[in-house]
Amino acid sequence: MxxxxxxxxxxxxxxxxxxxxxxxxxxxxxxxxxxxxxxxxxxxxxxxxxxxxxxxxxxxxxxxxxxxxxxxxxxxxxxxxxxxxxxxxxxxxxxxxxxxxxxxxxxxxxxxxxxxxxxxxxxxINPLTAHLALTDYVSLQPGDWVGQNMGNSGVGVNVIGLAKHLGLKTLSVVRRPEVAARLRAAGADLVIVDGNDLADRIQEALGENKLRLVLDGTGDATAGALAQAAEYGGTLVSYSSQTRQTPAVGLFDYIYRQLSLRGLWMVNWLQNTxxxxxxxxxxxxxxxxxxxxxxxxxxxxxxxxxxxxxxxxxxxxxxxxxxxxxx
CATH class of the missing domain: 3.90.180.10 (Medium-chain alcohol dehydrogenases, catalytic domain)
Structure with a gap:
């Protein structure tokens, strides 16, 4: 061996x-x-x-x-x-x-x-994390919108695949323009490149729709931008943090719009299921x-x-x- x-x-x-x-x-x-x-x-x-x-x-x-x-x-x-x-x-x-x-x-x-x-x-790891994120926190129905950063990560790609399989819609934030076409080909409904006025561009792309669920893997300002497009009483699930910080979500969204912040670590699920x-x-x-x-x-x-x-x-x-x- x-x-x-x-x-x-x-x-x-x-x-x-x-x-x-x-x-x-x-x-x-x-x-x-x-x-x-x-x-x-x-x-x-x-x-x-x-x-x-x-x-x-x-x-x-x-x-x-x-x-x-x-x-x-x-x-x-x-x-x-x-x-x-x-x-x-x-x-x-x-x-x-x-x-x-x-x-x-x-x-x-x-x-x-x-x-x-x-x-x-x-x-x-990644498909399980995506599955738990989409099923354990919010009762999603076909047509509901899910927003995420790290859209081209291992978890992000599996979120897109599972969401498409379940009839859900996805909005994914990525860092590089060349990634966007690959994600659209993989079934992503909306892909937005990080940059100036991200929150405004997310809401413009969604139109009248709101995100029922936000998935965060970075802990940076993209989580806050996605949170602004979440529905009243929406949920943000954090499964990792590249910055090693708590998701940068505005106080307005926590207090006035009743956003819930949840954590996901698949090891806990494996130990308790x-x-x-x-x-x-x-x-x-x-x-x-x-x-x-x-x-x-x-x-x-x-x-x-x-x-x-x-x-x-x-x-x-x-x-x-x-x-x-x-x-």
Whole structure:
């Protein structure tokens, strides 16, 4: 087995190493999974630097999500799992940047055999976050409007795909003009480039419509601009913050227009949701990915041996898609 291990919290480039362990022992309630694909996510860099809500204990196996096939089961595990494709639950109890991983059987979920492994490898975090944002806070109906910043992010693209599937309308704010055409082609109803008079341009584009739900991943002024177009008593859900600040929403919107601010961290959902619901939710998301309803652009894939090049690529600004390991 080869696996990327973090040996200290701090600079990932200084503290990550590719470790080989030829002796794999599969415990009674464990499975051995051969990794097909594993995504590189911003959260992986945050875990390495110690700036995430989950504090990694070193040595720490890196890689938050991925898919693979079960090649061996422990004595207490159903042998029918052997050969099945499984999604690895992104609860940080095991790393996916590896060619093979031993893990608890409770941390794998059987998913469809059809579908692109690279796409299925990205089901764990972004599609789940998009799903929870659209379903857990506001009872949305077909035709309702959802506004978001970070429209071209992994979460943003999945929000657009899921919203289209559910009959919802989306307004997405992006930072670069060249991104807008890609999002429209992906099904976005309105795409607006950040800049001067953003709040006015959002409201002009919406016309008489109001946003029932606002999704924020930046914590900057774009959240406040979107909030101004929210309906009375509307809801803003914050799922990340690039600025590490609370969403910059005006006091007027909180007090006089009764805007609600909610937080979303999928780890809380994984820890507090019954197993049956977790399985059902991931199964449906994997089905939508396999059918092409949800899709995330992949810019490049790398073998584990080229992990430094892969990490550098994943941190490049202006990428058009995700970077994955394909062991």
């Amino acid at each position: 080869s696996q990327l291990i973090l040996n200290a919290i701090g600079d990932i480039d200084e503290n990550v190493a590719l470790v080989t362990d030829p002796d794999l022992t599969v415990g009674a309630d464990q499975v051995l999974v051969r990794i097909e694909a594993a995504a590189i996510n911003p959260v992986d860099f945050m875990l390495a630097s110690g700036t995430y809500g989950y504090q990694a204990q070193v040595p720490f196996a890196l890689g938050s999500e991925g898919v693979g096939r079960v090649v061996e089961t422990g004595a207490s595990v159903d042998r029918s799992l052997v050969g099945r494709r499984v999604l690895i639950v992104p609860n940080y109890e095991q790393g996916t940047w590896a060619d093979e991983v031993v893990m608890s059987v409770r941390n794998v979920l059987v998913i469809p055999d059809d579908g692109d492994p690279a796409q299925l490898a990205m089901v764990g 019954p197993r049956e619901e977790v399985e059902r939710t991931y199964s449906e998301l994997a089905r939508l990915v396999a059918k092409g309803v949800l899709s995330t652009e992949v810019e490049a894939t790398y073998p584990l041996a080229e992990f430094r090049e892969a990490l550098d690529h994943a941190r490049q600004q202006g990428r058009s898609g995700k970077v994955l390991f394909r062991p």
